[in-house]
Amino acid sequence: MTLARDDVERKKFLKMAGKGMGAAVAASGLAAFIAACGSSSSPTTTTKTTATVMPSGDLDIVNYALTLEYLEDEFYAKVATSGLFSGATLTTLKVFGEEEAQHVAALYSVAKSLGTPAAKPTGKFPLTSATAVASLAATVENLGAAAYLGQAPYIKSPEILAAALSIHTVEARHAATLNTLTNQSPTPDGAFGKPMTMSQVLAVVKPFIA
């Protein structure tokens, strides 16, 4: 996580990332949030594209997690009614979906206690075959685990960190299960989970946002 070297850009960014950030997210949705994380190269963004600028502060982190959980929740809801799965696999996917919904509720509450919760994004997920969807589910869960791990060192409140850790390991459980069900290793990164930055994660999820 590096800060913009250009002081003017940094000040512009920090102005966005301060108390106004929550309002910006709520008003204009995910677009503003993604722009702030420097993952877009649009000339209309105020951040430098050569430097990775991260929003700071627990509200931003919680809203980032909330955004991801909204997407997971929607994904599983669509998967459950897709007709692609049955039996034990369907049950597993439904259980995981219920847990993502619980994550949404918890993070929404936390965000609300800090400021303005992020707006719910609209997802778009290809649901072509059982194999492809199970594989996508595994990708999403592994990404979620990496996302939480990436933010762990930056969460300031011990209460929020405790909540994030309790969610992080559930995403890891989901990931390991889906990996195994799709004939992949439950520990694809070996002995240590790999963290991903906000920029990296949002770049991967961008195609799944309508």
Added chain:
Amino acid sequence: MTTTLDSQKGGGELAAVEVHGITRSSFILRGALTAGAALGAGAVAPFVSNALAADATGDLDILNFALTLEYLEANFYNVKAKSCNLSGNAKTLAASFGAEETAHVDALIAAIKGGGGKPVAMPTFDFPVTDEKTFLSLAYTLENVGVGAYNGAGPSLVSKALLAGSIVQVEARHAAAIGLLTGQTVVPNGGFDKPLTKTQVLAAAGPLIK
């Protein structure tokens, strides 16, 4: 300017006001988390309280406690497994997970030494298991206790959050993989993994340490 909790405006200044030893924002957050009004927040609440009750004894003490658990798991998978007549997936899993626990041991020793501390010596263990069934059953317990231990201690760590997080993610993956293999739930705590106190961890793991 009066600084009473009743004032809902001017959050910027009030947020930093200490109330009964905790900051105002922390006070509000605890209220939100323990209110139980929303399913999500209520679900997280007991777990957050549990984590906050954990002893904060400093990073090196916490890492040494983790090291003891990792010694235990490494020994279990690498040594004890040999006398349990494992085959197939169980055998593969024990070998793979054993290598990962060994890597955890090494990383924790390096982190403790790097922090100017002295790594604890490896204890001797006594695992009351004799065959594949009992081996996997204890493995399931140990991995889940490991997740709880790291999640419990996590918020107390000052500087090793990423290391601990990258390890606990893998413990959670292990727990899920073993659950899947043995027909036990991959999510024994549902949507939020439960942080354990040191006392609770020792209650589970203590009997195995000679």
